[in-house]
Amino acid sequence: MSATRNDKYKGYRGPCLDLMRRWNVTVWSEVKAATTRGEFSGLILPRSETSDDLHIVLKLGSGYNVGLRHDTIRSIEQTGYREAHYKIPEQEFPYDPRHPSVKLLGTGGTIASRLDYRTGAVIPAFSPGELYGSVPELAEICNLETEKLFGVFSENMGPEEYLVLAQKVGETIAAGYDGIVIGHGTDTMHHTAAALSFMVQDPPIPIVMVGSQRSSDRPSSDAAQNLINATWAAAHGPIAEVMVCMFGPTSDRYNLLHRGTRVRKMHSSYRSTFRTLGDIPLAMVERGTITPLKTDWSPRRQDRRVLLRPFFNERVTLTYYYPGMDPDVIDALVDRGYRGIVIAGTGLGHVNRKTYPALERARDAGVHVYMTLQTLWGFVQMQVYETGREILELGVVPLSNMLPEVAYIKLGWALGVYPDDPEAARKLMTTVIAGETTEREPHDGYLVLQGGVPEVQEFIERVWR
């Protein structure tokens, strides 16, 4: 089928496609349809491919869309043709020699977006002109250049993309930019942030990852504020690390800069979904002001030095332990040739006794096994209980307070760096590279406020917005 023909009937198939051909109408035809439910007039819109093949979508003059079932339609008369051109107003991004230069690398996500008729979903719009058209405030912050690396949803980001991204970040640093912003879907943003933290070590400039929880096709989207604050942090911020810049509270107030190895997405849909776990965030960003909260960050430098180590071994996995877990889960991984396993264990880092033989077999097969925590907060402490001590003897290495997802990324990276040197890989795993484990957990590194409790209620009413 030719692309044009495909386009003419975008998304229609089965009985609706037959019907459209029979009455000689296409997508964007303005029509009058006589049906068993009365007459309907409107513009035929493309149909989402995931919707059924029984209905034709009509946009009415009032702007509403409605579906007409094919077998209710008696006749269709074409009255006109009006093709929609969906375009974010594009204007040349202004250049101001006084402004720092920032490179925005796109991986997907919905910083600026438009509707995709094929899927009914929102697809990103990305060029500087498009961004300037929808978030003109950016021109006051920096001179912006953009480069689209991938157009994938966050869940499709993986090791292959991490490597390309790390290389590109390296090139961008070398090219003299003052900051890097990376647009990314939010679901796995913390995985990518961790990967970049290990692959791009000690960068001289800020590397700020940003996305949005409400797509930018919505008036209340968090995208614009996120982009403005992330760009500010990249252009003017003092912190030269890999960071995630997303909403602090759910209100449109300020963003937080999270260290790439301590951050995690904690709610499926809240704007304030990204939290620093087991520590406090690096800084707050609000309306052009960056307020550091921590002091131990790497400052921006004028040089262009950076340690690039873009490697990844994909034969690693993250296993979430549960009480009834059968040892053959681990056996299966070993049999399938996995080189490393990160376990998210219970409590202080435990698994049941049933799995011991499997862990033993894994060790004997040369598979690296590491222990992290399902509790997310706190440290792996395997000396406290006998269970822990037994597991240690099986060669399982505790990873302190490293987050499970970070541990998975780090293990893939470490085995990528040292594919044939288990000892070196193990040493790397327990050496702090980018703040992925901390020596201390401050008392306010764990704050999950309990709603309904009077004192929390009082706090929410007074302070939390």
Place this chain on the structure above:
Amino acid sequence: MGVRKLNCRTGDMPYGGAQGILLRARARGVMCHHQPDGPSRENMKSATDSDQRSPRPPADANPRSDAVLDFPAREYGELKAADYETLGFLAGLEVHQQLLTRSKLFCRCPAGRRAGDYDAEVLRHMRPTLSELGEYDGTALMEFKTRKEIVYQLSRRTVCTYEMDDTPPFEIDQEAVRVALEIALQLDLNLVSELHVMRKQYLDGSIPTGFQRTAMVGLTGSIPFRVPELGVDRELRIRQLSLEEDSCREIADVGHRITFRTDRLGVPLTETVTEPDLLTPLELQAAGRLLARVAQATGKVRRGPGAARQDVNVSVAGGRRVEIKGVDNHRGLPLLVHNEAFRQLNLLRMRAELRRRGVTSAMLVLPEKGVPWEVSPLVIDASGVLDDCDFAPIRDAFAREETVCAVRIPGFGGLLSRRTQPGVTFAREFADRVRVVACPEHRPFMIHSDIQDYGLDPRQWRSLRKRLGATIGDGMVVVWGREQDAATAVREVLIRAQDALQGVPAETRQAFRDGTNGFERILPGPDRMYPDTDTPPLPIPDSVVAEIRSQAGETPWQRERRYEQLGLSLTAARRLAAAPWADLFDELGPTPGETARRLGSTLATRIPCHLRQGTLQSMPDPARLAPLVRAIEAGEIRPEAAGRIVDHLLRHAEVPVGQILSRYRVREGDPERLERAVAEVVGRAAGLRRQTSDSIMRWCMGELMRAFLGRVDPRMVSDLVARELATAATRGPHERDA
């Protein structure tokens, strides 16, 4: 925290003064934005501007272009239907009716629960987005200009993370879909085969997402529209019915901050839109009542304050559709639309005068970019002229280091003080725009050169006139506020002046309690509709339609017609069809004719009375009343006794029905008993000091009917009494004494 209405309707003079009471305090409009916010407003390509280049679709305009400029100004109530016809008056209704469902439309929060307090607040901003067809909506852009902070108050009991826009929508409430389909069927609408949830943009903040989720249910129907008292007997065309979620309640609107309560947000409602078929204010009111009855007839809609709210669309010949929002009762509708008709007429007169004066749009244009008082000779920074001003609001503005600027409006001299509505001048149109769009923080914020005896003195106006190069034919407006607000205000003043050349701007306006209305926002177009990517289309198969159709009750007009066929007058039939006791009437099933008529009128007078007095808490058990109806049909009890017997049956619930009815049943020998009683009563009447024969007659009838009610025909009784009285009179008093 108390609920305070902090913004007041702008009074006539000075603008923004706290005069008048707001029906709904509403300065709609919002924006989003943080620093640096300089270029954004210029960069958003304004659909408002492009509107001015290409005329709106004619659908918005009144079909008649000949404005009746010489029509005399008249109060509401002085006009006849023919006068409104002369004016080219056209009106349509949009009725928003909350549905009686357990949960909200897209989440499982309870519907219909009101929150008096709140336990948290969130702050949001709004930015315009593109429509599906790639256009920015004009309203959205206007609201973006207002740069508002929006605060939502949340209560755990009434909202979840869905309403705060932190969770995507859940499945649409099936109960609400069914009620909407039922109402759509009653309105004879063409039902869609698949419901598509759309997002209708509202950047005023009334919905935290920035859009309302809404779905088209049915289109193009008509219902019988019979109003005998208005001589109306025709069809009322219904354009469409959609199912949508309700918005927030506004709590306060001060400067750049607007506060909403969220309890009502998300409650399912239907929006029913009529064609502009209503030709007088009273027809509009009758149509509003009719649509309310249709919805209420399903028994599945909410009632009470705020449960049904209407918007009205009004235009006159030469004018353009204006939408007036938020009328929550039918009583105020006629005055409201009458005043709007004359406002439009007055604006059209203004246009004619401006044309006569040769004013053109080009004379009123500001350069798109830059600070107005730096880039246009129409505007000056007035601080040099007014810094020694003793007018307190301007003096205070200087003290706050605000900007005070003056605008010359070429050719508008003398027009700003012309009346547009009762007690309202043309200048209010400008002040409203400034208030809503520029959001000045202090009131008043504006004054103009047609005001003689207040504000600035003539010397100051002369200085301004000189600095602005204004002639006597030009109008001048002085506005003040924070620098950026003042700049926005100046732009809005000139945009409104340009609108004046078109006559009636397409606007959404708000209703005030005194029957006037004020600007709310630019009328939104179809460009603000966008498909909701979070919800899949919902098929409405024929089987579901058939099922709902089979379960749907009668429409009010079907009921009316049925009652008419039972012998009731149209008025009585209509009243009964809308009455809560209509089902009781049907269950009692009176035979056509006298019984049905009598039962209808008896229920209409007695039931409300017993409900009021508390003898009834709800509708009575049909079994209690049925024997009475049967007895009347059988001729065992006369119909005129019905009211008394119903009272008796309801007041003495402990007494068996048969015992009560037996008192009123026709008995053998009643005619003889009556004759004896008449003679006896008339005899007693002679002892009374009654003046007129009428009063004697009434007294006798009262005495007799108390005993014989239900048993004999009252006409027979009165004939007998009359005869007996006449006989007694001829016999004379002396005989009686003997």
